[in-house]
Amino acid sequence: MWAYIAGSVAVGVAAFTGIVWIANLPYPMIRKPVAETVPILLLPSYINMDRNYRAATSLVEEADQLVAKATGPEDIERGAEKVTQAREHLDQLPVWFLGYEPKMYCSLFGCSWRFTFDEFEAARKAMGRLEARVFQEQNAQKQLQQAETTIAEAKLAYDRATTGAEKQEAIAQWQSGLDLLTQIAPTPLAGTMVRPRLAAAERDFKVVVGSTEKTVQNATFIDAAKIFAMQAAVNSQNPPHSVETWQQIIGLWEEALDRLRQVPNNAPGYLEAQQKLAEYQANLATVRNRLEAERRSVQALERANVLIVTWQELGLSDPNSPQLAANLPKIINELEKVEPGTTASAQAQDLLKFAREKLQQLDKS
Incomplete structure (x- = not known):
């Protein structure tokens, strides 16, 4: 039951x-x-x-x-x-x-x-407005993070830059980061966070970079100097060179130095410019010494050749003339003035060998 x-x-x-x-x-x-x-x-x-x-x-x-x-x-x-x-x-x-x-x-x-339908719609609209605000804030936070990352990377690239072109690229990236900061929507949170960070970023940019135009201009002067210096170094390879070539090389070094002297003493790149200036001046002095050595050697060889022609004419007219032996030391003296590493060196060595052998033969006879 x-x-x-x-x-x-x-x-x-x-x-x-x-x-x-x-x-x-x-x-x-x-x-x-x-x-x-x-x-x-x-x-x-x-x-x-x-x-x-x-x-x-x-x-x-x-x-x-x-x-x-x-x-x-x-x-x-x-x-x-x-x-x-x-x-x-x-x-x-x-x-x-x-x-x-x-x-x-x-x-x-x-x-x-x-x-009711109105209450449901009101709830939906409130939800939509809140979602829009959240989206704006999240988007603004992403933009803020991107801008700060861009600025930080630009600062690092600027510090590591070794050429004017690299500095110019870093400055452009830095400016791009600042532009991103100014474009962030002024939402309640992001707007509060952006204002002090933008002011600090602009202050750092002004302190480190200064005037963008002047900085780029000074970097251009240094880069131009390096271009002239590089060409001078290339032209100096595989000596000996003629007087004209050495003069052209000197002109290139002087152009490089002229560019470096245009960098003002309050410019960010002034120290680098001074370091290059000292280096290039030393190179210019070396080239000028090579030019003077080339000029002296060529002139000595020319004088020796004049004496040799006179000596040969005397040998043809009077093979037994005592002046043949007496004139050889003068020729040898001029040939010995020709310095090694010049265009006249090889020819001078051959003539010097010939003149010394002739002198020995005449002394024995």
């Missing part, structure tokens, strides 16, 4: 549970007639609606407070998380059920909402 009763109760409970479950299925064709006739069966749906609505509004308020009074990017991220959670709860509300207010449930438990 009791078993039969218990079984009947269990079946009844199961059947009622099944009916409630079916009645609360999220289909308008089921819920609408149930809400009109037996709204008590929709109690689980009403409870769920109330819970989701309360959670959504609470999370929106929390997110609004976090975003409106954010003190750092972490608050914005937490606000974004709250917005996402609020949207998940709001999406659980059955839009198709608008207008079917759960009067019994609200009379018993006190609903804070009527779940």
Whole structure:
């Protein structure tokens, strides 16, 4: 008997549970007639609606407070998380059920909402505005981070730059970072963070770089000097060279020095310019010595050749003339003035060997 009763109760409970479950299925064709006739069966749906609505509004308020009074990017991220959670709860509300207010449930438990179309739209719009604010703040934070990264990399590149072109590229990158800072949207948090950072970045740029135009101009002078110096060094390779070639090389070194002297003493590149100036002046002095050695050697060879021609003419007219032996030391003396490493050196050595052998032969005879 009791078993039969218990079984009947269990079946009844199961059947009622099944009916409630079916009645609360999220289909308008089921819920609408149930809400009109037996709204008590929709109690689980009403409870769920109330819970989701309360959670959504609470999370929106929390997110609004976090975003409106954010003190750092972490608050914005937490606000974004709250917005996402609020949207998940709001999406659980059955839009198709608008207008079917759960009067019994609200009379018993006190609903804070009527779940009308206007109320739902207001919640959606509030959510959309908050999402837009979060997006603006997040986007502004990304731009701020990008600008600061660009400026930091530009500073490092400027410090490591060894040529004017490299400095000019770093300055352009630095200026690009400053431009990014000025373009950041003035959102509550980003606007507060950008103003002092932009002022500091502009101050650093002015202190380190100074006038962009002057800095680039001075760097150009140094680069131009290096170009002339490089060409002078190339032309100096594989000596000996003629007097004309050495004069051209001297002209290149002088052009390089002239460019370096145009860098003012208060310019960022002044120290580098002075270092190059000292180096190039030493190279110019060396080249001038090579020019003078070449000039002296050529002149000595020319004098020796004149004496040789006279000596040869005397040998043809009077092979036994004592002047033949007497004139050879003069020729040898001039040939010995020809310095090694000059264009006249090879010819002078050959003539010198010939003159010494002739002198020995004449002395023996």
